[in-house]
Amino acid sequence: xxxxxxxxxxxxxxxxxxxxxxxxxxxxxxxxxxxxxxxxxxxxxxxxxxxxxxxxxxxxxxxxxxxxxxxxxxxxxxxxxxxxxxxxxxxxxxxxxxxxxxxxxxxxxxxxxxxxxxxxxxxxxxxxxxxxxxxxxxxxxxxxxxxxxxxxxxxxxxxxxxxxxxxxxxxxxxxxxxxxxxxxxxxxxxxxxxxxxxxxxxxxxxxxxxxxxxxxxxxxxxxxxxxxxxxxxxxxxxxxxxxxxxxxxxxxxxxxxxxxxxxxxxxxxxxxxxxxxxxxxxxxxxxxxxxxxxxxxxxxxxxxxxxxxxxxxxxx
Numbered sequence: 001x002x003x004x005x006x007x008x009x010x011x012x013x014x015x016x017x018x019x020x021x022x023x024x025x026x027x028x029x030x031x032x033x034x035x036x037x038x039x040x041x042x043x044x045x046x047x048x049x050x051x052x053x054x055x056x057x058x059x060x061x062x063x064x065x066x067x068x069x070x071x072x073x074x075x076x077x078x079x080x081x082x083x084x085x086x087x088x089x090x091x092x093x094x095x096x097x098x099x100x101x102x103x104x105x106x107x108x109x110x111x112x113x114x115x116x117x118x119x120x121x122x123x124x125x126x127x128x129x130x131x132x133x134x135x136x137x138x139x140x141x142x143x144x145x146x147x148x149x150x151x152x153x154x155x156x157x158x159x160x161x162x163x164x165x166x167x168x169x170x171x172x173x174x175x176x177x178x179x180x181x182x183x184x185x186x187x188x189x190x191x192x193x194x195x196x197x198x199x200x201x202x203x204x205x206x207x208x209x210x211x212x213x214x215x216x217x218x219x220x221x222x223x224x225x226x227x228x229x230x231x232x233x234x235x236x237x238x239x240x241x242x243x244x245x246x247x248x249x250x251x252x253x254x255x256x257x258x259x260x261x262x263x264x265x266x267x268x269x270x271x272x273x274x275x276x277x278x279x280x281x282x283x284x285x286x287x288x289x290x291x292x293x294x295x296x297x298x299x300x301x302x303x304x305x306x307x308x309x310x311x312x313x314x315x316x
Contacts, residue, residue: 063080134198244307253273258274
């Protein structure tokens with residue numbers, strides 16, 4: 001037997017020995033997976049009992065005329081959904097929901113980005129400004145809504161300031177006019193949550209290597225060109241997160257609208273969330289209210305998935 005043949009035969013004989021540790025590692029991995037699954041079973045059972053089962057039962061009730069109190073109800077098929085897409089009130093609420101979501105997304109991200117650029121500079125007071133701009137985020141939305149409602153009354157702080165500037169005659173009815181009521185809601189939401197967007201953008205800005213901006217400046221690029229060609233493309237992950245959060249928040253907006261205007265004046269600021277609440281808890285139309293909740297969930301899911309796919313396509 002040649003030396004090469006002897007070496008090959010020894011290698012073949014050694015293969016099972018070498019594969020033994022790999023087999024043991026695979027066995028240990030499978031055992032650990034089974035152990036983790038067993039440990040997760042109680043949590044999964046509780047989640048199914050507390051979330052999945054009520055959600056399925058609620059989805060079934062969307063096809064009924066249940067009033068939320070009686071033990072009996074009738075199946076009405078898709079009547080509640082047909083009502084949603086044929087009733088003027090629900091269609092107007094859907095339109096205002098989309099308008100609020102779009103306006104909040106654009107303004108909150110724009111202002112949040114400007115604030116992030118400002119506090120990311122070399123200002124000595126940048127740490128204080130970061131805390132100041134983020135402070136409204138930690139305030140309860142109900143408190144913020146009542147504060148703005150007080151300031152926007154005819155004798156409130158906003159009109160008093162306008163009177164002091166000699167503009168009292170042009171002060172609008174902030175909560176009595178449909179346009180200005182919607183404008184007030186959007187500005188209140190942006191004022192409270194712009195600091196949240198600022199923090200996310202600030203994290204994105206601080207992750208950008210300073211050498212890239214310095215190299216662009218050496219090449220003669222101005223501030224705007226550096227932002228457009230260097231900073232903005234590298235902020236894509238932060239932008240995607242902010243846009244997704246603001247879209248979802250705008251579509252689900254309830255507390256701010258309900259406290260500030262209660263959907264008024266004349267239902268002009270009604271959203272799907274406020275209409276859902278009124279239908280279920282004021283008019284005892286729980287079947288219709290649950291149908292509205294399912295439509296709202298579908299709208300949120302569609303916009304969330306669409307935004308994520310656009311972000312992935314942009315990154316590719």
